[in-house]
Amino acid sequence: MFGWALTFLIVALIAAILGFGGIAGVAVEAAKIVFFVAVVLFAISAVVHLVRGRSPTVP
Template sequence: MLRYAVVFFIIALIAAVLGFGGIAAGAASIAKILFMIFVVLFVVSLIWGLVAGRG
């Protein structure tokens, strides 16, 4: 349990550095682009699976 606490503490420190350091604005735009790419990939794979499942 202490291991999880240390891991979460390190993740919180990294998030704080990124958030308070001004890197978050650039990361947010990259995250939006990646989100849209993965949504498109999800829809394509969903359609592919439905079409392949019926054939």
């Protein structure tokens, strides 16, 4: 997911350099949304991992 956020950020930078302000703004907003969704999913995953703990190993 961080790859998608980075992709949108690069698209926004290229669009801004070429003068496409509207496209750059949309790409920046998409990058922000994807980044924060990835951070939230990471946090949820970390909490679930801490709650579940390690599973016992079977000999």
